[in-house]
Amino acid sequence: MNKGKKLYEGKAKILYEAPEKGFAIQHFKDDATAYNNLKKSKIEGKGVLNNRISEHILINLNQIGIKTHLVKRLNMREQLVHLAEIIPVEFIVRNIATGSLTKRLGIADGTVLSKPLLEYSYKNDELGDPLVAREHVLAFSWAEEDELNLIKDQCLRINDFMQGMFRGVGIKLVDFKLEFGRINVEGKKEIILADEISPDTCRLWDIVSEKKLDKDRFRKDLGNVMQAYHEVARRLGIMPEETNISEVKFNKPTALKFKKK
Ligand code: 5GP
Numbered sequence: 235m236n237k238g239k240k241l242y243e244g245k246a247k248i249l250y251e252a253p254e255k256g257f258a259i260q261h262f263k264d265d266a267t268a269y270n271n272l273k274k275s276k277i278e279g280k281g282v283l284n285n286r287i288s289e290h291i292l293i294n295l296n297q298i299g300i301k302t303h304l305v306k307r308l309n310m311r312e313q314l315v316h317l318a319e320i321i322p323v324e325f326i327v328r329n330i331a332t333g334s335l336t337k338r339l340g341i342a343d344g345t346v347l348s349k350p351l352l353e354y355s356y357k358n359d360e361l362g363d364p365l366v367a368r369e370h371v372l373a374f375s376w377a378e379e380d381e382l383n384l385i386k387d388q389c390l391r392i393n394d395f396m397q398g399m400f401r402g403v404g405i406k407l408v409d410f411k412l413e414f415g416r417i418n419v420e421g422k423k424e425i426i427l428a429d430e431i432s433p434d435t436c437r438l439w440d441i442v443s444e445k446k447l448d449k450d451r452f453r454k455d456l457g458n459v460m461q462a463y464h465e466v467a468r469r470l471g472i473m474p475e476e477t478n479i480s481e482v483k484f485n486k487p488t489a490l491k492f493k494k495k
Pocket residue numbers: 324326332333334335363409410411434435436437449
């Protein structure tokens with residue numbers, strides 16, 4: 235599919251115009267950033283794995299009735315998606331306290347929350363995506379009340395579904411970030427799940443060893459980033475067939491080599 239002009243370039247993805255109005259091509263880069271762009275690197279093969287993992291999760295969510303922007307995966311790095319008007323809020327769902335929650339409130343790392351906690355961050359790189367209240371979202375008209383109610387329901391359903399899916403493959407879903415947008419359907423605005431769901435946007439711990447299988451390996455210099463992402467894809471049963479794992483070197487951010495059959 236021919237790409238049109240670049241619409242937006244983010245830290246890990248690029249959005250291009252698609253041949254048809256209302257659609258876009260989402261390209262997954264290998265770039266990794268952390269701490270609001272202070273730490274940057276390229277992790278070869280990351281975009282390919284995130285494309286596959288996110289496709290798998292969004293297809294499954296669609297099957298339980300969550301509307302998503304995904305139309306179809308086009309190739310190793312690209313997806314055809316509905317072009318949504320993104321709500322400038324990151325919706326963060328937490329099951330276990332870690333990351334910014336523990337820093338902010340002094341809660342012990344690893345504390346299991348009695349029920350899922352939904353947080354809102356204002357999507358603004360210059361400000362470092364600050365935590366905001368639901369009231370801020372309403373006060374600045376980033377979203378309407380009925381939209382926020384629907385999104386909250388969907389966040390909790392997505393959490394239930396993903397917790398089960400990951401538990402089945404020996405992974406704890408610690409927390410994750412979602413983004414939602416609006417599209418026009420027959421003159422009416424409809425909320426859809428946008429962006430991606432992958433080890434870049436979730437915290438995933440092995441159930442037994444609590445080994446981190448997500449972007450914290452990059453954030454905290456734990457090494458073996460690609461090995462962890464690969465492990466998630468493998469456990470979910472979606473490892474790209476053409477990946478020859480014996481050729482992958484894992485210690486530094488490194489190249490995944492793909493062998494044509
Ligand atoms: P924390 O607020 O603890 O840093 O992050 C909570 C969860 O949301 C983590 O799973 C983290 O990966 C995800 N998250 C929060 N903000 C962002 C962001 O700007 N980009 C990405 N990729 N993930 C985020």
